Amino acid sequence: MTSLIIVSVLAVAVLYLGLFKYKTALLPVSVTGLLAAAAMAAMDWDLEKMYFSEMMLFDNYAVAFSILLILTTLLIFGLSRNYFEKISNNVAEYYALMLFALAGGVVMVSFHNLAMLFIGIEILSISLYVLAGIRRKDPASNEASLKYFLMGAFATGFLLFGTALIYGATGSFNLAAIASSGAFESALFRAGVLLMMVGLSFKVSVAPFHTWTPDVYEGSPGLIAMFMATVVKTAGFAAFLRLFLMAFAEASAFWAITVAILCILTLFAGNITAVFQDRFKRLLAWSSVSHAGYLLLAILAVGFSASSAVLVYTIAYSLASVAAFGIMILVSRARGNDHLDSFNGLARTNPFLAFTLTLAVCSLAGIPLTAGFFGKFYVFKVALAQGYTWLVVLAVINAMIGIYYYFKVIIAMYMKENANAVAIQLNPGFRLVLSIVVFLIFLFGIFPGLIANIL
């Protein structure tokens, strides 16, 4: 809880720093604040405290995901030095909005009441609507913002409607009360569950509610897209799972088949479309859709191993995405665009970047000895344990399609030449963050026990 307060106050403080033009202080203050927030969150471990008349519950689930969100934001801030300055003069707003979004994310992983879920999603989303369109003079950025806002507002409508129906069926917003209401058979309740599922599916870009994803990712600044792919997706899935685990678990026989169908649609839509992308950012956007599909597999397996699986998967996915988006930003800045051809010859000019990106996409593709493999393995395991063998087989087919497009960029970097390519300069922030990511991907890949037993 303290961490949530710190993050919120930090966001306001950063705004004030911007107001008084202390630009150099922005990053140090944010980083210190985030570290403090992460530490405070860790102090709540095993305490299981309720806040605000049971509106929020800081159980281990909430703590683990809060820390993940905060640390991922920290990594993104590590990359952001000299990044936002190039885009606009109002740098403080970036940090403040990302911190507000993070606060929303923390609420989303710790809610114990549907009202808090809604508030968390809204805090997160509204910050993102602004962030997506923050390059005001760029039509693509405007398009991204507008698209995200319109679709997001629509999805919020579904979510609210669903909440209302659930309230109608059970008489409560409280997750525990809903779970013990026994109203699972009523049509009202079922409609509510489905409507909430639609609303949440939109937020985590599950097909067929994913159509905004590639355009919004492409139009937004690279770091914001990275933020969406990592923090927002993690928070969205943590909220999705938390809701279905704590409130709707008993009704799983009813919603499981819907989730299974969404899962298949998402996997195929994401992976097959990604094959045809020739821009890396769009490829990553589609791959992020496909990863939502793998995560849905874990949601099907309601139970404790499901939260562990989602945690492991999102850790692996966030790490790899930070590296992949980070290098995409560097390459597209140095070579003009993010077309896959821009990556040609990167292994010769920047062996470290090429290696890091290789590791990142291997992790996304689920190659062993990377964290991503263990994420996939774990997700497959929990889904198989629930008897979804056919679904896992379909997911495996998709993982193969994934190999195809992920290795395209490796082939570009190592096996295609670009005679005019010059080495890309890295600033220390990038070097540090990418090194940390490489280290962690290997660490969690070789010693998966470190993350597998947290929850």
Place this chain on the structure above:
Amino acid sequence: MITVILLLFPVAASLFVLAFPPARAKYLALTCSVLELLLAAYAWINAASVGGYQFLVDIPWVSGLGIHFKVGMDGISLLMVLLTALLVPLILLATFRRDIRKPGVFYALILFMQAGLIGVFVSLDAFLFYIAWEAALIPIYFISALWGGENRIKATFKFLIYTITGSFFMLVGIIYLYLQTPGSHTFDITAFYALSLDYQQQVWVFLAFFIAFAIKMPVFPFHTWQPDTYAAAPTAGTMLLAAIMLKMGIYGVIRWILPVVPVAAVDWANVIMVLAIIGLVYASIIAFRQRDIKRVIAYSSIAHVGLIAAGLFTLNVQAMQGAMIQMLSHGINVLGLFFVVDILFDRTGTFDRAALGGVVHRAPVLAVCFMIVLLGSVALPLTNGFVGEFLLLSGLFRYNVIFAGVGGLTIIFSSVYMFRLYKDTMLGGANELTAGFSDIRGSEKALLLIVAALVIVIGVYPGPVLSLTENSVSLLLDQVNAKLMNFELLSDNLLP
């Protein structure tokens, strides 16, 4: 403990090699691989002649999920480890007189791949096995794709997609078996052996594993990646693939299919054997039609492996023992053959057998060594190939005479295309391409002499190799038969 050292030493070596000055990397790599060979030999000397696992190490890895770092070797594993440890130094030696771009990375990848291969052969935990399985794949992909020849990107990409496809299915099979183990689940191989699955389950698990292994071997019709990849990969890569990596598939069948799902294996044996024998005949015919000498060897490799695959599913001791020794012999022979091809290409710049000829006048030592290796490959008595193919065919004969008859054609076929290959390249008059051919010397000579010596030594005195695996093979077959009996008893009881 020695198993862990065998597994991790190549990893450490590959890191050393990366840190070493690239120009001298090959010497360090060779030294490390020779040390690894000595370690393997030390293990061989210290191995007791029992069938079970020795040198066991079992460390919890991911507690809570039942994943253990469990490694150990029985005779079969030890043979495969010896094969790997023996061939890797030879493969490194084969590159000594060639220009390699970025030698540091190249040798580091080879050593890392060796670790993956050893890992596959010593893992007694399915999770570890899977990791090692993939850890062997990624380096060879980069070796082939970065240092390969013409058409390398496309060919190796196909290889990658093919093999990963297989392994993902195997992963599903592994997790499925894991979930069938009692209690809090484990990936331990002994728990897998103790499972009693019903018929339907066995068949699905069998298929999931077999696809992975069949692609690796490769068994017809999963072989289409192989000739292109062999042709495109650099010689060292081709040797790694043909001499060692395809043994992963055969080993996988022995270790993870036969004792785990024996009923399905017996039930599907005929299908697999027919496929293997079709592949054998088919590959021989294609080998006969090839002009590219590298592809001739590649197809001949499919033919030989087809015979091994057919032998595995007979489930009798002869054929199994034959498969064991044939894995070793095939590794040695195919390495020698590919090296001869590499020498020919290095001197003349062509793989076209019609363009060559008359090398024997210029390079008598090469011609003699080539002949010895070739005789081993066509299974002449007193060469290593004979022992294996004889045992395989006699085992196959016990199982089914027709299979043995058609399978036996491999010896005739291979004589035809191999001798013709020899005639076209070595004999006849020299032409302008081969007129300036220089004989082998230095590391080339050392390598081919070692290979030729091994061909003859193992052919004349196969005893130690056969006795190494004997106990483990019979133990394995006992396990399989016990499970089969058990299954029959159970299904009898189920009948009304």
